[in-house]
Amino acid sequence: MSASGSSINTAHVTQSSPAIENAIDRSAPNFTAAAEKDETTYFDTNPKPAELEEFSRIAEEFVNLHCSHQRRVVLVTSGGTTVPLENQTVRFIDNFSAGTRGATSAEYFLEAGYAVIFLHRQFSLLPYSRHYSHSTNCFLDFLAEAPTDGSRHTIVAREEYTAKMISVLRKYKHAKREKLLLLLPFTTITSYLFLLRELAMKMRPLGGKALFYLAAAVSDFFVPRERMAEHKIQSGEFAEKDGEMEFINPAGPGSGKKLIIDLDPVPKFLKRLVESWAPEGMIVSFKLETDPKLLIKKCTMALKRYSHHLVIGNLLQHRKYEVVFVDQESTSWLRLPQNAEEETNGGKLPGKQNLEIEALIVPEVVRRHGAMIWHVVAATRSSIGGLPD
Amino acid sequence: MSASGSSINTAHVTQSSPAIENAIDRSAPNFTAAAEKDETTYFDTNPKPAELEEFSRIAEEFVNLHCSHQRRVVLVTSGGTTVPLENQTVRFIDNFSAGTRGATSAEYFLEAGYAVIFLHRQFSLLPYSRHYSHSTNCFLDFLAEAPTDGSRHTIVAREEYTAKMISVLRKYKHAKREKLLLLLPFTTITSYLFLLRELAMKMRPLGGKALFYLAAAVSDFFVPRERMAEHKIQSGEFAEKDGEMEFINPAGPGSGKKLIIDLDPVPKFLKRLVESWAPEGMIVSFKLETDPKLLIKKCTMALKRYSHHLVIGNLLQHRKYEVVFVDQESTSWLRLPQNAEEETNGGKLPGKQNLEIEALIVPEVVRRHGAMIWHVVAATRSSIGGLPD
Numbered sequence: 001m002s003a004s005g006s007s008i009n010t011a012h013v014t015q016s017s018p019a020i021e022n023a024i025d026r027s028a029p030n031f032t033a034a035a036e037k038d039e040t041t042y043f044d045t046n047p048k049p050a051e052l053e054e055f056s057r058i059a060e061e062f063v064n065l066h067c068s069h070q071r072r073v074v075l076v077t078s079g080g081t082t083v084p085l086e087n088q089t090v091r092f093i094d095n096f097s098a099g100t101r102g103a104t105s106a107e108y109f110l111e112a113g114y115a116v117i118f119l120h121r122q123f124s125l126l127p128y129s130r131h132y133s134h135s136t137n138c139f140l141d142f143l144a145e146a147p148t149d150g151s152r153h154t155i156v157a158r159e160e161y162t163a164k165m166i167s168v169l170r171k172y173k174h175a176k177r178e179k180l181l182l183l184l185p186f187t188t189i190t191s192y193l194f195l196l197r198e199l200a201m202k203m204r205p206l207g208g209k210a211l212f213y214l215a216a217a218v219s220d221f222f223v224p225r226e227r228m229a230e231h232k233i234q235s236g237e238f239a240e241k242d243g244e245m246e247f248i249n250p251a252g253p254g255s256g257k258k259l260i261i262d263l264d265p266v267p268k269f270l271k272r273l274v275e276s277w278a279p280e281g282m283i284v285s286f287k288l289e290t291d292p293k294l295l296i297k298k299c300t301m302a303l304k305r306y307s308h309h310l311v312i313g314n315l316l317q318h319r320k321y322e323v324v325f326v327d328q329e330s331t332s333w334l335r336l337p338q339n340a341e342e343e344t345n346g347g348k349l350p351g352k353q354n355l356e357i358e359a360l361i362v363p364e365v366v367r368r369h370g371a372m373i374w375h376v377v378a379a380t381r382s383s384i385g386g387l388p389d
Numbered sequence: 390m391s392a393s394g395s396s397i398n399t400a401h402v403t404q405s406s407p408a409i410e411n412a413i414d415r416s417a418p419n420f421t422a423a424a425e426k427d428e429t430t431y432f433d434t435n436p437k438p439a440e441l442e443e444f445s446r447i448a449e450e451f452v453n454l455h456c457s458h459q460r461r462v463v464l465v466t467s468g469g470t471t472v473p474l475e476n477q478t479v480r481f482i483d484n485f486s487a488g489t490r491g492a493t494s495a496e497y498f499l500e501a502g503y504a505v506i507f508l509h510r511q512f513s514l515l516p517y518s519r520h521y522s523h524s525t526n527c528f529l530d531f532l533a534e535a536p537t538d539g540s541r542h543t544i545v546a547r548e549e550y551t552a553k554m555i556s557v558l559r560k561y562k563h564a565k566r567e568k569l570l571l572l573l574p575f576t577t578i579t580s581y582l583f584l585l586r587e588l589a590m591k592m593r594p595l596g597g598k599a600l601f602y603l604a605a606a607v608s609d610f611f612v613p614r615e616r617m618a619e620h621k622i623q624s625g626e627f628a629e630k631d632g633e634m635e636f637i638n639p640a641g642p643g644s645g646k647k648l649i650i651d652l653d654p655v656p657k658f659l660k661r662l663v664e665s666w667a668p669e670g671m672i673v674s675f676k677l678e679t680d681p682k683l684l685i686k687k688c689t690m691a692l693k694r695y696s697h698h699l700v701i702g703n704l705l706q707h708r709k710y711e712v713v714f715v716d717q718e719s720t721s722w723l724r725l726p727q728n729a730e731e732e733t734n735g736g737k738l739p740g741k742q743n744l745e746i747e748a749l750i751v752p753e754v755v756r757r758h759g760a761m762i763w764h765v766v767a768a769t770r771s772s773i774g775g776l777p778d
Contacts, residue, residue, distance in 0.1 A: 082483070091608075094471070094483045123512075129527045138518045139528060140561045143546075143554075155554045157532075157544035165532075165544045172529045219480075261650040 033271035033305050042193070042267050046225050049191040052198060055184050059117060059202045062182045066115040072209045072369065074114045075199055077216035078102020079121025081189040083223060085261060092188075093263075097217035099124030101286070101319070101358065105213060106181070107171070108362035114211070115180045117203075119195055121216070122185035128172040131164070189219040189266060196269070200277035208373045210281035212273065213365065217288075221263035270306040280376075282369045283308035290316050299326035310368065312361065321357050325364065334360045422660035422694050431582070431656050435614050438580040441587060444573050448506060448591045451571045455504040461598045461758065463503045464588055466605035467491020468510025470578040472612060474650060481577075482652075486606035488513030490675070490708070490747065494602060495570070496560070497751035503600070504569045506592075508584055510605070511574035517561040520553070578608040578655060585658070589666035597762045599670035601662065602754065606677075610652035659695040669765075671758045672697035679705050688715035699757065701750065710746050714753065723749045 034042075066073050079102065080095030103125040106116045110127070118127060125133065132139045142165065146156045157165045175181040184199075186192045203210040274283055287302055289295045292315060299311040303326060313324040321336040336355050423431075455462050468491065469484030492514040495505045499516070507516060514522065521528045531554065535545045546554045564570040573588075575581045592599040663672055676691055678684045681704060688700040692715060702713040710725040725744050 085482070092483055092485065093474070094481055096481070126527060129529055132528065133522060138515060138561070139521065140518055140558055143558055145555055145558060152551075153555055154551055155546035155558060162541075162543055166534055166542055169529055169532060169534060169544060172527070261652070263650070 034267035034269050036272070036276070038267040039197075039269065039272050039276075042269075043197070046190045046194075048194050049186070049188075051191075052194055055195060056198050056202060058182065059184070059199050062115070062117065062179070063202055063205060065179060067205050067209075070209075072114050072211060072373075073117065073203060073206050074106075074109045074211040074213050075117045075119060075196075075203065076102050076106045076109065076213045077119045077192070077196065078106070079124030080217040081121065081192045081219045082187055083189055083219050083221065083263070085223060093219065093221075093261075095217040095219055097121070097124070099126075100130070102213075102215040103127050103130040104356055104358040105215060105362050108358050109213075109366070110171070110175055110180055112362060112366045114366075115182075116175075117182045117184065117199060119184050119186060119192070119199065119216070122187050126183065127175075127181065128168050131168050189222050192216065192218065193266075193269060196273070197277055200273055200281070203278060203281065207280045208282070208376045210278060211365070211369050212278060212281055212283045214270075214283070214285045219266055222266050223261070224264050268306070270302075270308065274306055274308045282310075282372050284310045284312060284365060287311050287313045288316055288319070289313065296324065296326065296331060299324065299331075303328065309372065310365070312365075319357075323357060323361060327368075334364060336360070423656035423658050425661070425665070427656040428586075428658065428661050428665075431658075432586070435579045435583075437583050438575070438577075440580075441583055444584060445587050445591060447571065448573070448588050451504070451506065451568070452591055452594060454568060456594050456598075459598075461503050461600060461762075462506065462592060462595050463495075463498045463600040463602050464506045464508060464585075464592065465491050465495045465498065465602045466508045466581070466585065467495070468513030469606040470510065470581045470608045471576055472578055472608050472610065472652070474612060482608065482610075482650075484606040484608055486510070486513070488515075489519070491602075491604040492516050492519040493745055493747040494604060494751050497747050498602075498755070499560070499564055499569055501751060501755045503755075504571075505564075506571045506573065506588060508573050508575060508581070508588065508605070511576050515572065516564075516570065517557050520557050578611050581605065581607065582655075582658060585662070586666055589662055589670070592667060592670065596669045597671070597765045599667060600754070600758050601667060601670055601672045603659075603672070603674045608655055611655050612650070613653050657695075659691075659697065663695055663697045671699075671761050673699045673701060673754060676700050676702045677705055677708070678702065685713065685715065685720060688713065688720075692717065698761065699754070701754075708746075712746060712750060716757075723753060725749070 063073060078097075079099035080097035082095075083093040085091045085093065099120055102118070102120060104127075106118050106127040109116050116127070120126065132142060142157055142161045143155050144158045145153050148154050156162075184195065186195055200210075200212070270283075270285060283306075285302060285306070285308060287295070287299050289298055295313045295315060299313040302311050309327060311326045313326055314322070323334050325332050325334065334357070336357055452462060467486075468488035469486035471484075472482040474480045474482065488509055491507070491509060493516075495507050495516040498505050505516070509515065521531060531546055531550045532544050533547045534542050537543050573584065575584055589601070659672075659674060672695075674691060674695070674697060676684070676688050678687055684702045684704060688702040691700050698716060700715045702715055703711070712723050714721050714723065723746070725746055
């Protein structure tokens with residue numbers, strides 16, 4: 001029935017990825033960073049998520065455990081946040097993101113010896129299971145039925161997939177056994193912001209050993225709680241007529257029955273994270289652009305505005321094989337080797353290793369984090385020893 | 390770290406489900422059914438999805454195959470449609486739906502001997518794999534490593550999951566081998582509507598053997614293509630200033646930097662499906678409400694407006710164990726037995742069968758579809774035989 005000869009067919013769908021040329025609205029304003037009063041206003045007027053206390057408690061235990069082992073802990077944020085359209089929350093505004101960058105990076109942080117808090121959009125890609133979910137194949141395609149020694153049957157991985165699945169499963173079970181990976185889901189922008197603040201504050205005991213790797217696609221606009229009543233259909237209402245509900249348009253027929261959604265900018269809390277929530281941790285943000293001419297400029301602006309440690313810039317069209325690290329001192333590119341690039345673009349080539357750009361990004365972030373920790377330790381020792389700065 | 394004693398923890402998140410009391414905007418208008426000119430306008434002015442021709446060809450082969458076997462074919466639609474916010478398609482409006490009703494129903498249609506075209510939101514739940522995806526458990530938790538006879542290792546299902554997994558895998562492989570299940574994904578409302586029309590027309594050779602089971606959560610509002618230019622930030626633009634890009638607000642500081650989204654109603658194409666695209670097939674739509682007093686009334690209105698065969702009504706809060714069938718003659722309720730209801734609400738109880746409401750819905754739809762086919766055949770014979778109507 002299909003190219004692969006099977007009628008169970010999930011054809012390639014192009015519309016789920018944004019078109020490059022208009023994916024990012026270049027007219028969107030760069031709002032100024034949030035100040036303390038914005039924080040108070042936002043968190044006072046928007047409802048905290050029901051799971052906040054539970055997640056806070058779990059995170060505290062997690063941090064304490066790894067603190068006691070002198071282990072570094074990274075908070076990886078991943079996937080897109082949603083903006084519910086209030087009073088009709090079956091509808092919401094979403095941000096395009098499968099969570100690939102975050103889920104992949106989390107695996108490399110675990111390999112580098114970090115404990116990982118993975119704050120992710122519910123049902124987005126997860127470390128390890130990402131290899132078998134959101135795939136064009138159903139994961140059942142990886143499995144087969146096999147007889148056991150007795151008369152019963154069992155399920156086994158098909159032979160061609162076994163080697164990779166063993167490798168993935170071992171890493172997953174290791175992370176689970178050693179309590180190295182904490183999965184915490186969010187859905188809305190409000191939940192995300194409450195959780196980011198809470199987790200950052202729970203991570204304070206880690207001091208410089210805390211790393212923030214903010215790969216989530218965060219909404220720029222939201223519907224403030226207090227304007228909820230305004231977010232209904234503007235021009236009509238139901239009325240009983242001849243025993244049936246009918247739509248009444250006060251402006252008369254033909255005047256249009258539109259839905260108007262009026263959104264406010266989300267305060268830019270990265271500044272608060274840097275200054276107040278996590279003053280000792282290393283903070284890494286991402287910048288996704290489409291115009292090569294603007295990329296570095298936008299990264300530099302973000303760094304200047306929020307005073308954090310590192311911006312990782314990437315172009316939507318090259319994000320799987322090229323990124324740029326921008327910090328206060330320098331700008332440096334990380335690129336996959338040419339053959340890996342072809343591989344990423346054109347599907348997997350047999351016999352070549354399937355390289356991921358995160359295999360380069362994460363070790364470089366880890367190296368810089370190590371250098372930052374070392375500098376702080378050196379500065380403290382120097383200060384204790386009474387040596388000049 | 391968590392209730393289950395593992396630090397790999399996906400806690401229950403409540404905000405991903407809409408709150409019952411305000412999930413459906415009761416002030417939303419019931420637009421009148423689309424006429425032929427609305428069809429022409431919509432499909433002429435909105436871009437067709439890139440995959441339309443490919444899916445059309447695949448569906449045609451699928452229909453021809455099952456036509457030749459005199460098999461009934463059901464088109465199940467499932468999951469929510471999105472409304473991209475044009476010129477910035479990293480953002481979109483979405484409809485809350487995991488696709489549970491559609492994916493579960495598709496399995497029961499296959500069991501009833503139907504071939505199934507499963508038109509679903511990309512990455513929503515799928516028949517069979519639904520048992521292991523979107524779960525609070527990672528699917529890797531179902532698997533373990535085991536030694537084989539030789540020195541190599543393999544992956545097996547953990548014993549406690551084997552029986553169910555064998556049952557699911559057998560059904561999945563059967564559907565695949567016999568080409569009984571065609572999975573076609575959509576993302577946007579526009580893709581959904583183009584595909585619905587195309588598939589309905591390709592299903593015409595099936596005559597009365599075609600069934601339309603429209604369980605997708607379809608957007609009520611969209612951004613028309615020709616208004617794309619209007620859908621940018623209203624009050625500002627970028628300008629070069631001191632070598633940096635900056636947001637200029639023409640209304641002056643403090644006047645607000647808002648995003649206004651202005652949406653049009655989606656034409657109600659169910660009428661076109663009934664009258665023009667699939668005049669011989671049986672058409673079943675769903676109505677999701679929150680107010681018990683309105684449910685039957687709204688179902689009856691939909692039936693009257695679109696003149697199709699059956700509306701299945703359900704309340705958001707009871708949708709997993711109670712539905713109502715409304716047709717031209719009668720209104721009848723289907724309910725899970727009381728113990729199953731407790732089970733559905735409170736999680737699985739050991740020793741009780743895990744009943745799903747779709748196990749009742751689908752056989753009843755199949756029975757009615759059979760009756761409709763029989764009536765048509767009887768009427769044709771009677772007409773050929775010259776008997777009075």
